Amino acid sequence: xxxxxxPNAISxxxxxxxxxxxxxxxxxxxEPLNAPYVGxxxxxxxxxxxxxxxxxxxxxxxxxxxxxxxxxGYKVRYVRNITDVGHLTGDSDDGEDKIGKKARLENxxxxxVVQRYTNDFHDVMRMFNILPPSIEPTATGxxxxxxxxxxxxxxxxxxxxANGSVYFDVRKFAETHDYGALSGRRIDELQNQTRALDxxxxxxxxxxxxxxxxxxxxxxxxxxxxxxxxFPGWHLECSVMSTKYLGQSFDIHGGGMDLKFPHHECEIxxxxxxxxxxxxxxxxxxxxxxxxxxxxxxxxxxxxxxPDELITGNxxxxxxxxxxxxxxxxxxxxxxxxxxxxxxxxxxxxxxxxERLMSAWRLLEDLKPVSSDSAQEAAPDVEDIQxxxxxxxxxxxxxxxxxxxxxxxxxxxxxxxSGRMAIDMxxxxxxxSLFERFAKDILGLQHEDTQAAGDDRTDGLMAVICALRAxxxxxxxxxxxxxxxxxxAELGVNIKDGKDGASWTFD
RNA sequence: GGUCUGGUGGCCGAGUGGCUAGGCUCAGCUCUGCAAAAGCUGCUACAGCGGUUCGAAUCCGCUCCAGACCUCCA
Numbered sequence: 156x157x158x159x160x161x162p163n164a165i166s167x168x169x170x171x172x173x174x175x176x177x178x179x180x181x182x183x184x185x186e187p188l189n190a191p192y193v194g195x196x197x198x199x200x201x202x203x204x205x206x207x208x209x210x211x212x213x214x215x216x217x218x219x220x221x222x223x224x225x226x227x228g229y230k231v232r233y234v235r236n237i238t239d240v241g242h243l244t245g246d247s248d249d250g251e252d253k254i255g256k257k258a259r260l261e262n263x264x265x266x267x268v269v270q271r272y273t274n275d276f277h278d279v280m281r282m283f284n285i286l287p288p289s290i291e292p293t294a295t296g297x298x299x300x301x302x303x304x305x306x307x308x309x310x311x312x313x314x315x316x317a318n319g320s321v322y323f324d325v326r327k328f329a330e331t332h333d334y335g336a337l338s339g340r341r342i343d344e345l346q347n348q349t350r351a352l353d354x355x356x357x358x359x360x361x362x363x364x365x366x367x368x369x370x371x372x373x374x375x376x377x378x379x380x381x382x383x384x385x386f387p388g389w390h391l392e393c394s395v396m397s398t399k400y401l402g403q404s405f406d407i408h409g410g411g412m413d414l415k416f417p418h419h420e421c422e423i424x425x426x427x428x429x430x431x432x433x434x435x436x437x438x439x440x441x442x443x444x445x446x447x448x449x450x451x452x453x454x455x456x457x458x459x460x461x462p463d464e465l466i467t468g469n470x471x472x473x474x475x476x477x478x479x480x481x482x483x484x485x486x487x488x489x490x491x492x493x494x495x496x497x498x499x500x501x502x503x504x505x506x507x508x509x510e511r512l513m514s515a516w517r518l519l520e521d522l523k524p525v526s527s528d529s530a531q532e533a534a535p536d537v538e539d540i541q542x543x544x545x546x547x548x549x550x551x552x553x554x555x556x557x558x559x560x561x562x563x564x565x566x567x568x569x570x571x572x573s574g575r576m577a578i579d580m581x582x583x584x585x586x587x588s589l590f591e592r593f594a595k596d597i598l599g600l601q602h603e604d605t606q607a608a609g610d611d612r613t614d615g616l617m618a619v620i621c622a623l624r625a626x627x628x629x630x631x632x633x634x635x636x637x638x639x640x641x642x643x644a645e646l647g648v649n650i651k652d653g654k655d656g657a658s659w660t661f662d
Numbered sequence: 663g664g665u666c667u668g669g670u671g672g673c674c675g676a677g678u679g680g681c682u683a684g685g686c687u688c689a690g691c692u693c694u695g696c697a698a699a700a701g702c703u704g705c706u707a708c709a710g711c712g713g714u715u716c717g718a719a720u721c722c723g724c725u726c727c728a729g730a731c732c733u734c735c736a
Contacts, residue, residue: 177666201736210736238736253735325733339665340732364733389734410736415666417733443667444736449728453736488685489675494668494729501674504686511685514699547676555676559684569700573693633695640697651699658699 165191168545169227174407175492175551177415177439178337182551187406188437193229194405195221196397196436198414199291201238202272203253206279207459208482208497209445209452213411215483216442216491216552218285220409222597223548234400235288236393237276239269239295240376240386252386255375265375269295279462282479284599290400294392298378301387301395304429305366305380313428317357319369319383325362328424337423337439338416364421366391390421397435398426408436412443413451442491447472449496474499477506480603484509487554487598512558513602515565516590518572522583530577535567537585544593557593564589617648621657624650 172185187193197217200206217235224231239254258265280287294301305321308314313328314321328334329342342362369383370376377384397405403426410419419439426435444451447458460470468476477485485505489495527534540563547556564586570576571583578586594600620639627635640650649660 180666198736206736213736323733335665338731341664358733362733368734412667413731413736416731418736421733444730446729451730485674492667493675496674498674500686504674506686508685511699553676555684559676562684566701573700575701628695631695637696644698649698652694652697653699 165228166226168549169229171546171549172223172227173549173551174438174440177441178436183438185438187229188404191228191230193224193231193407194401195224195231195233195407195409196393196401196405197233197235197288197408198393198410198418199236199238200272200276201253202269202276203257204272204454205275205461206272207452207454207461208465209459210411211279211283211285211462211482212445212486212491212495213409213442214280214285215283215486217409217440218599219487219491219554219597220407220440220552221286221288222599223552226592226596232290232401233288234290234292234397236396237269237273237291237293238389238392239266239273239293240389240392252374252376258375282462283483284479284601286599292396292400294387294396295376297392297395297399298387300399301391302367302380304391304395304398304425305382305387307429308366308425311428311431313424314366315359316382317359319385320357320365321367321382322358322363323366323421323424323428324359325364325424326360328428332424332427334424335420338420340416340420364388364390364417366425390418391425393418394422394425394429397422398430403430403432404434405436407438407440409440409442412441415441440491443494445486445497446494447497452497472497472499477502478603480600481506481509484512484558484598484600488558490551490553490555492551509600512561512565512594513600515568516594517602519568519583519586519590522568522571522578522586524579524583525571525574525577527577530575532570532576534577534579534582537564537567537582537589540564540567541585541589541592544589548593548597554598557598561590561593617659621650621659625656 169185173182174185175181176183195217197214199214200210214235217233221231221233240252254265254268257263257268261268263271277287305314308323309316309321313324315324325334325342335341365388367380367382367387368385370385374386377386397408408419408422423435426432446452450458452459458472460472462479464470464473465482466476466478468474481502482505485502486495488505488508540560543560543563544557547553547560550556567576567578568586571578620643624636624639627633627639643650643659647661651658651660
C-alpha cells in the first residue's frame with residue numbers, strides 16, 4: 156500500500172483522524188504516542204469452534220482501522236491474540252473449560268482442537284480479505300509472562316492467594332483507582348449481582364476476579380506456578396501480551412462490545428495493578444454486534460452461521476448463498492459502533508450495490524478521455540471527491556459515508572463511459588487512484604470473478620460470437636440476435652449492447 | 663434492578679441545530695429494434711409527549727420499545 160506522499164511520510168490527512176473512544180465516550184483526535192509508530196491490540200478468538208459471521212464483523216472492523224492507519228503512512232504494529240487456553244463453558248459452570256471439553260468429546264489433544272480452529276480462523280480471515288496482524292501471540296505461549304505479571308500484582312498489594320488460586324482485589328484497587336471507568340459500572344452495584352461461580356467462597360469479595368486458577372485432575376490444560384498447578388485467568392493474557400509487544404502504554408485497544416465488561420475493565424485493572432501505569436490504553440474502540448432479527452448472533456441462539464453455510468446458502472436463515480465480498484461490503488455499509496441487522500433483503504441489496512460499484516471500477520480501467528466539446532456535462536472535481544472520502548474515514552472510520560462518496564465516483568465513471576461527461580487523462584488517473592486507495596487498500600474490496608476475465612481463447616470465441624450477432628443486428632435479424640443473447644445468458648454470459656458495440660461479462 | 667447501546671422513509675443504513683446521505687426496491691422518463699446497463703425524475707422519514715431556539719431527526723427532560731452486558735460467558 157502506498158502512502159499518499161513519500162513512503163516514509165505521514166499523510167496530511169492523518170492530522171484530522173478522529174476516533175470514537177469508548178473510554179471517554181467522545182470522538183477524539185488521534186495522536187499516536189510515538190508517531191510514526193502506532194500500537195494496536197485486538198482481542199482475538201477463543202479457538203474451540205468455528206468462527207461465525209458475528210466474530211468476523213469485529214475482525215473486519217479492525218482490519219479497516221489497520222488498513223487506514225497503514226494508508227495514512229503509520230508504521231502499525233497490530234497484535235491480535237489467539238486464546239488457546241479454554242475458559243469455563245457457558246452459564247452452567249460445570250468446571251470444564253471449552254477447549255478441554257471439546258477435546259474430551261472428540262477424543263483429541265487440546266492442542267489438536269486449538270490447531271484445527273486456528274486454521275479455520277485463518278482460512279476465514281483470508282476468505283474475507285482480512286489482513287493478518289503483525290503479531291498473533293497465543294496465551295499458552297505466554298504462561299511464564301502471565302505468572303510474572305501475577306507476581307507483580309501480588310507484590311503491589313492488588314492480588315492475593317487462596318487455596319492455590321490467585322484473585323485480584325478489586326476493592327483494594329478501587330481505593331486508589333477508578334475501577335469501572337470503561338464500562339460505567341460501580342463496584343457497589345456490582346456487589347450483589349455476581350453469579351454463584353466456582354471458588355466464590357475463596358474470594359475476599361464476590362467482585363474479585365481470578366488471575367490464576369488451581370486445576371483439578373480432570374482439567375486437561377494445566378501448568379505449574381508458585382501457587383498451584385493450574386491455569387491463568389481469562390483476562391490476564393491480553394494484559395500480558397499487549398504489554399509485552401506494545402509496552403505499558405499503547406495507542407489503540409479494540410474488541411467486541413461484549414468484551415467491555417468484565418474483560419477489558421479487568422485488563423485495565425491488571426495493567427495498572429502490575430505497572431502503576433496511569434493510562435495503559437489511549438483509545439478504546441469497541442465494535443458492535445451483528446444481530447439477526449434484532450438478536451445478537453451467537454451459537455447458543457442457533458442464529459449464527461459459518462462461512463461455508465454463507466457461501467452455499469445452506470442454512471435455514473439464508474435464502475441463497477452470498478459471496479464473502481458481498482458480506483464484507485454489507486458490513487462496511489454500517490458503522491462499526493452500531494448494531495447491524497442481518498437479513499436476506501439487506502444482503503441482496505448489498506450484492507447488487509457492490510456489483511454496481513465493481514462494474515464502474517472495471518469500466519474505469521479502460522476509460523478514455525472525453526473532450527468537453529462532445530460532452531453535455533463538465534468535468535468532475537475528483538479532488539473534491541477524494542477530500543470527502545478522507546473526511547469520511549477521518550470521522551471515526553465512517554465507512555458507510557465513504558461508500559456513499561464512492562458512489563459519486565461511480566456516477567462519474569458511468570457518465571464518462573457513456574460520453575455524457577467530459578474528462579481528461581489526468582481526471583481518469585485521479586479516479587483510478589481514488590478506487591485504488593479507498594475501495595482496494597482501505598475497504599479491502601476486490602473483484603471476485605477474476606476467472607471471468609477469460610483466457611485468450613475465450614476472448615477470441617466471444618469476439619467471433621459478438622461479430623456474428625452484430626451482423627445479424629445489421630441485417631435487422633432480431634430473432635437471431637436475441638437467440639444468441641438468450642442462449643449465452645443461459646450459460647451465464649451477459650451481453651450488453653453499447654454505443655461502440657456489445658460487451659460481455661460472466662455471472 | 664444496574665450499566666451501556668439503539669429506536670430514521672417499502673427494506674438496509676448514514677447524518678448532532680438550518681444545506682441531497684448512500685445502497686436496494688417501486689413508478690415514470692431518456693437512450694435502445696427489444697432487453698440489459700447507464701443517466702434523469704418521483705415516492706413515503708426521523709418512536710411518543712413536553713421543553714430550549716427564529717429554527718431540532720439533531721440539544722434537554724420524561725415516557726414507551728428493543729438489544730447487549732452485569733466476574734471468568736466471542
